[in-house]
Amino acid sequence: MFKAGDLVQPKKGGPKMEVIDVQGEEVTCTPANILSGEKITFKASELAFYQEEGDFGVC
16 A cells, blocks of 8 residues: 555644555654655554645736
8 A cells, every 4th residue: 555755644643644654564664754764664554645735826
């Protein structure tokens, strides 16, 4: 479902994250806006593809 480079977000809320590795049901991510190299592993079922909320269209 997810692949390296996808932007995701925890379903319970949280920051935008970039997928860096997928091993079966384990998805390893890093916060997209932080260059610290921090890695967090989630179960795939805990994540959703990232979407901006609100109206970001051109007037």
